[in-house]
Amino acid sequence: MLREAELFAFAEAVLVEVLGRIRKPDRDILLPPLSDLPGASEETALWSVVEQYAYDDACVPGVLAGDTAGVLDRQELRRDLDGAEPQAVIVRVAEAASAAARAASDGDALVHASYGVVSTRHYLLRLTVNRSLVAHYVAAYLGSTACPLPEELARPMLELTQPDAAQWRALGIFREPMPVPDLASWRDTFLLTAGHLPHPLGH
16 A cells, blocks of 8 residues: 555544534634645635535545546535534545545556646645644644644654655645754644644644
């Protein structure tokens, strides 16, 4: 299995658990911009972030099979998420995306992501970074004082992204790095390298 696919499935499992904590009153919580990508400069309602995540996940099997991202019915997925069992929908798309990632065997194969043609490795790693940051911020804004990212996920993400951190910043996915204290955890080192505070709300 591709290392990037293994990490993607790991990040999916972490995020699915965090999203399972959301209750209806939480859906309108405003999250800060999680990247410097175009169009990401405004606060976004938590549930809109979830809808985008689920849509991106639903696209993964098709993209890895050679389709072009963006061919799915976004409105249908939104209706499913607004139904009686949104967590079941999240689990379903996450499991399908993870299974497709695990089945990918050629990391250099090109895929048609929504932002351009990239390698399978880059596509999966970019998704993994996104899911990790979403899990981190959603957990914090739901009131958790502990970042949900385990060291076993943060360390390999750091190892894979740190050599190309300047490129990730140029893409708008990472921000300017912050100082990393001595003896920082792998989780904190990854977040600070990516330009994100380990405790975004100060607790």
